[in-house]
Structures are given as structure tokens and as C-alpha cells.
Amino acid sequence: MKLTDTISQYILDHAKEAYELLLELARIPAPSNHEEKRAVFCRDWLAAQGALGVYIDEALNVVYPIGCTDSNSVVIYMAHSDVVFPDTTPLPLTVKDGRIYCPGVGDDTANAVALMMAAKYIARHNLQPADPSCGVLLVINSGEEGLGNLKGSRKIMETYGSRVSEFITLDGGSSAIVNHAVGSMRYRVEIDTEGGHSYGSFGNRNAIAYLASLIDTLYTMKVPSQGKTTYNVGTINGGTSVNTIAQHAEMLYEFRSDVKESLAVMEQHFNAAIDFYRTKGIQVTVTKVGDRPCSGSVDPAKEQALMERCAAAIKNHFGNDVTYTSGSTDCNIPLSLGIPAVCTGCVNGAGAHTREEYVEIDSLQPGLFVAYELILHHF
Secondary structure (H helix, E strand, C coil): CCCCHHHHHHHHHCHHHHHHHHHHHHHCCCECCCCHHHHHHHHHHHHHCCCCCCEECCCCCEEEEECCCCCCEEEEEEEECCECCCCCCCCCCEEECCEEECCCHHHHHHHHHHHHHHHHHHHHCCCCCCCCCEEEEEEEECCCCHHHCCHHHHHHHHHHHHHEEEEEEECCCCCEEEEEECEEEEEEEEEECCCEECCCCCCCCCHHHHHHHHHHHHCCCCCCCCCCEEEEEEEEEECCCCCEECCEEEEEEEEEECCHHHHHHHHHHHHHHHHHHHCCCCEEEEEEEEEECCCCCCCHHHHHHHHHHHHHHHHHHHCCCCEEEEECCCCHHHHHCCCCEEEECCCCEECCCCCCCEEEHHHHHHHHHHHHHHHHCCC
16 A cells, blocks of 8 residues: 555644654653553553554563464564663653653654554554455564563564564664664673671682673673674672672673674683683673574565665655664564564654653654555555
């Protein structure tokens, strides 16, 4: 289905509703793994618009299946509900100077609203996919950020697997399309020693000192030359008081690469470093807290066609050409399984993953057009 004058007018007529929905949804807290409040809101809102069969699955995905049977193929559109911020009370939102400021407003709430508004149009007009052999699944998914570990995307792919013919996630801005997966491994590393009183037990081993030494060792790693590979210690915690030799210290560590073989090299270096510190008689506990796969073998022609369709929609409504890049998104899971997948955004703004994040209000309307054009392509 093309965006006819009638559909375009509908989008314009409901732009204010979309704006108000964004203001309401953006305030609802949704830290990764605790998206319950947003999930309930989105499910109830969609049901009120006439979305038949919408439900929340065990991963806290809000799922709206359209024309999906037990055996037909499926096209998936996603936008994630979670934000990186731990707030459990309403998120602070301010509108000024043509911008909406709110943590997570662009990553990914504005895109979720665009998907929800397209879902409303489909529900209100009782649309069904033009090809009955291929259903459409619209998902406000959980767990895209941080230690959410792509749980929402994993659950959807676990449920539908090889039936998925293509996958688009609406995430981020309109300037780039992610078409290649950056894989990552994330670990919590804990060090325990005997500790003791800083004066009376001086000479006992200090967990913080050994953790600092381990971090220094990890930072001597020369990354592989193949692809782009990075590493980072994101948080450190430990100790009891200024006059206590720390018995416990821990960190969160990750490494990433857009090349599977380089990711494997980083894992070998990490394991070797951990083994070395264990030989010192130090208790080192390693817990994997995240594992995002790199791209697998995807049909290049099908991937190219999907990229071009998304790029054309951006060009049609934002007027700009896009760049293609690698990234860590919900697309990692389908791409790792060889399924054509891309990530594109329906909004302009800045400050993602900061509390000063904002979206440009005048980008919301063209973003709606992009979402409608992509999704209604199947109707």
C-alpha cells in the first residue's frame, strides 16, 4: 500500500495525537528488565485503538500480530520500550525551544510512538497483509539496552525463527541505517581477598588493588586489525571504608567487534588475563552478563533491497541521504541467523544515553511518514 493523499492527510490529522502520546509515554520509567509499566501502557493503548490479539509475552514484549497464522512467514517491525536510565519514578520531561528533552525520548520512545501510530491506523481500518502467506508482527520490545541483552528480540526470534523473512527495527535517528551487527561480550568480574584493618592487617591483599591491576592488564591489549574492535570497563565497585583493606571489588567489562573472529581474539585475551590472576591465589569470579552475536551469512540481494527501501523512505520524508554503518541493535539476533535486517530511525535529536537527551519536534511528523511508508508496504 502506498501513502495516498488520504493516508497522508490522516497522518497530518493525527500528528498532534502522536505528539501528546510521546509526552505521556516518555515519562513512564522503563529500565531494561523492568519495562512492565510501559508494556502495560502500550498494550492497553493499542487494544483501545482496536488492535485485536495484542498481548504481552514473557519477555515483556508488546506484540500485535496481523495476519499471522501458525505456519505463514512473518515480517517484523520493532521499536524498543526500555531506556538506559535506572529511574523507577516518572522521567523528567521539558519542552522548550522546539525540542522535547527527556532521558530516552529519542532512544527509543519517539520511534515506538511512530510504530504505535501506524499500528492504530492498521487496526482502525481493519487492514490485512496484501500477501496472506506473510503476516506482519508489530512489536514494542523489551531489553534492547545494556544488560537487557536483547531479550525481547531473542524471544521473538525464538518464537518465529526461520519463518521471519525480514526484520526492521525503528531505533535512533534518520541519518544512518545499521545493516551490520557489532557483537559484544559483557562480564561482571569479582575479586575477593582476605582484607582486614588498614593498620592492624597491613600487608594483606587488597581486592581493589588487584582489580586495578587486572584492569591495567586488560587495557594493554592491542585490538585486532580486522574490523573495528573496542573494549571498556564501564563500572567499578568495592571496599568498605577508608580504613579497611578491601575484601571485595568488582567491575563490568565489555569488548565489541563487527568481526566474529576479532571478538574471539578478545575473548582469548580476557580469559588468559583472568587465568593469570587466579594463579596468584586470588579468587576471581567471572559472570557473563551479556552476549550479542555478530552478523551471520545473510543473502546480500535481500539485505540490499531492505536497505534501499528504508533509505528511500528516509529520503522521501526527511530529504537526506543515509550512511550505512555497523551497530549493536535488536537486529543482531536476526542478522546472526542469516535473516535480512536493518535498523533505521524516525526522528532527529541528540544526547542519546545522557539525561540531556532531546528530539526535535519538527522531526516527529516526517518520522511518522517514514514509519507508515515502511509498515504499510505490506498492506
